[in-house]
Amino acid sequence: xxxxxxxxxxxxxxxxxxxxxxxxxxxxxxxxxxxxxxxxxxxxxxxxxxxxxxxxxxxxxxxxxxxxxxxxxxxxxxxxxxxxxxxxxxxxxxxxxxxxxxxxxxxxxxxxxxxxxxxxxxxxxxxxxxxxxxxxxxxxxxxxxxxxxxxxxxxxxxxxxxxxxxxxxxxxxxxxxxxxxxxxxxxxxxxxxxxxxxxxxxxxxxxxxxxxxxxxxxxxxxxxxxxxxxxxxxxxxxxxxxxxxxxxxxxxxxxxxxxxxxxxxxxxxxxxxxxxxxxxxxxxxxxxxxxxxxxxxxxxxxxxxxxxxxxxxxxxxxxxxxxxxxxxxxxxxxxxxxxxxxxxxxxxxxxxxxxxxxxxxxxxxxxxxxxxxxxxxxxxxxxxxxxxxxxxxxxxxxxxxxxxxx
Ligand SMILES: [Zn+2]
Numbered sequence: 372x373x374x375x376x377x378x379x380x381x382x383x384x385x386x387x388x389x390x391x392x393x394x395x396x397x398x399x400x401x402x403x404x405x406x407x408x409x410x411x412x413x414x415x416x417x418x419x420x421x422x423x424x425x426x427x428x429x430x431x432x433x434x435x436x437x438x439x440x441x442x443x444x445x446x447x448x449x450x451x452x453x454x455x456x457x458x459x460x461x462x463x464x465x466x467x468x469x470x471x472x473x474x475x476x477x478x479x480x481x482x483x484x485x486x487x488x489x490x491x492x493x494x495x496x497x498x499x500x501x502x503x504x505x506x507x508x509x510x511x512x513x514x515x516x517x518x519x520x521x522x523x524x525x526x527x528x529x530x531x532x533x534x535x536x537x538x539x540x541x542x543x544x545x546x547x548x549x550x551x552x553x554x555x556x557x558x559x560x561x562x563x564x565x566x567x568x569x570x571x572x573x574x575x576x577x578x579x580x581x582x583x584x585x586x587x588x589x590x591x592x593x594x595x596x597x598x599x600x601x602x603x604x605x606x607x608x609x610x611x612x613x614x615x616x617x618x619x620x621x622x623x624x625x626x627x628x629x630x631x632x633x634x635x636x637x638x639x640x641x642x643x644x645x646x647x648x649x650x651x652x653x654x655x656x657x658x659x660x661x662x663x664x665x666x667x668x669x670x671x672x673x674x675x676x677x678x679x680x681x682x683x684x685x686x687x688x689x690x691x692x693x694x695x696x697x698x699x700x701x702x703x704x705x706x707x708x709x710x711x712x713x714x715x716x717x718x719x720x721x722x723x724x725x726x727x728x729x730x731x732x733x734x735x736x737x738x739x740x741x742x743x744x745x746x747x748x749x750x751x752x753x754x755x756x757x758x759x760x761x762x763x764x765x766x767x768x769x770x771x772x773x774x775x776x777x
Contacts, residue, residue: 372414373773376404377425377742379755382732384715386424386755394738396773401732420767422748424759426714427730428486428739428771429690430721432509433576433628433649435681436490436497439476440468445683447657450582451595457683458603464683465496473500476688480679481506481776483689484741484766487727489576489626489649489678491549495532502539505776507739509725510536511549511576514564517557517610526560530567545725547574552581553589553616554596554609561611561619569623574725576649577620580613580637581629582660589613613637620646626724628678631655631663642671647724650716652696654680662700665712676721677713690717694760710756742768 374393379386382401391407393399393414400407408416441464446456477500480488487507490497493515501508512533516525536546548568550556556564568575580586587594592608600606617640627641628649641648650663668675677697679688686692694713701709722730729737743763749755769777 372399372411373417374407374411374414375417375425375740375742375770376419377423378419378421378748379423379752380425380732381427381714381718384711386752392425392732392738392740394770394773396738398732398734398736398738400734420742420744422745423767424743424745424755425732426484426741426743426759427718427722427732427736428741428769429484429717430676430725430727430730431480431485431488431678431688431690431717432626432676432721432725433651433678433680434476434480434488434490434688435493435683436473436476436500437465437468437493438681438683439472440464441683447659447684449659451584451599453658453684454599465494468496470499470503473497474504476500476682477504477506479688480690481769482765483691483763484743484769485688485690486739486741486769486771487722487725487729489547489725491576491681492532492536493551495535498536498539498544501544502542505543505771505774507543507545507727507729507771509545509547509574510539511547511574512536513549513551514560515551515555516560517555517606518604519557522557522560525557526563529560529564545574547576550575550577552578552585553611553613554585554600558611558615558619561616565619565623575620575623575625577625577627579616579627579630580632581655582658583632586613586632589616617641617644620644626676628680629655629660629663631661635667638667638671638673642673646673647720648673648675649678650675650697651678651680651684651693652700653686653693654684656696656700657686658684665701666704669712674720674724675716676724677716689764691760691763698760707754707757710754710760713760714756738770738773740768740770741766
């Protein structure tokens with residue numbers, strides 16, 4: 372058994388001083404420092420680092436590893452322009468994306484305190500990296516495609532990838548299902564995959580209302596998507612409506628990504644069905660999709676996470692970069708309160724959404740920790756969340772299931 376302590380420990384939304392945590396693979400006890408060392412005199416006591424804050428390990432619920440080779444290839448600025456560039460360069464980018472490159476991407480996440488991530492896997496090329504990386508991975512096997520002639524093949528190929536991921540369920544890989552989006556998945560196979568996930572009690576992740584173009588297409592079969600679908604797929608009408616898409620997930624809380632263009636009606640439905648949202652501020656900014664009004668999510672009690680998305684629409688997978696971007700993007704929100712909310716979003720809320728016994732420093736929870744060091748002692752304790760986000764690039768220590776990896 373080990374005992375870890377820090378100047379402050381983040382417990383139930385508060386920064387507590389002179390506390391300690393006794394742990395093995397799981398957290399054995401949390402309490403006052405003196406009580407814990409007296410209670411477990413034989414445990415190995417870790418040295419306290421100066422100006423340190425101990426957090427539960429962070430969770431990044433939405434990342435695409437298969438495009439980790441993109442740096443200066445894909446076009447940013449506008450969603451449809453980006454999508455055309457993805458179609459053009461997708462094969463090249465994924466063909467040079469080796470397991471080593473994807474493991475480097477996982478390492479970048481690890482160094483920013485991410486102990487669990489949700490990998491959206493379009494092709495299954497990232498499975499080896501997800502098995503090898505020390506992090507816990509919710510592996511979202513993604514269904515994509517709408518060519519009526521190929522539906523059986525698309526679905527059986529999806530099932531095959533899902534089956535392959537189940538072989539590693541003991542290796543910190545948690546098999547799950549992703550539906551790419553309302554516009555890119557044929558309703559008939561979407562129904563099959565969602566039913567499959569419901570029957571097997573699997574987590575589902577789904578992109579939803581990312582861009583204005585998507586909204587226009589689904590609402591009116593118009594806008595920038597029209598020429599895209601006519602050019603590539605000889606299709607002039609959307610195959611589903613927003614309401615039909617959302618209704619598919621009824622009764623099964625689903626983790627929707629983006630939702631930037633969701634209106635009052637959709638957000639209400641999301642709240643009623645206990646769905647949740649992955650908010651990717653930099654990806655939304657880089658692809659010209661706009662700002663997700665997180666203050667509206669608050670009002671409706673919709674839990675959300677802050678996630679990096681992939682390097683196909685981002686410049687790093689560092690969670691602190693993402694949190695800083697969120698602070699800038701939501702410039703009208705009070706910064707201290709927002710910082711506390713963002714820290715909750717990547718710890719307790721994200722772990723709960725992925726149904727993990729993690730993200731909280733409490734007895735019985737997984738001993739996943741991210742320990743950061745501030746440049747000096749914080750003068751105001753209620754601003755530790757803000758100082759953490761502003762002053763951290765890499766964590767000083769990191770533990771997953773009690774094992775120290777940094
Ligand atoms: Zn995505």
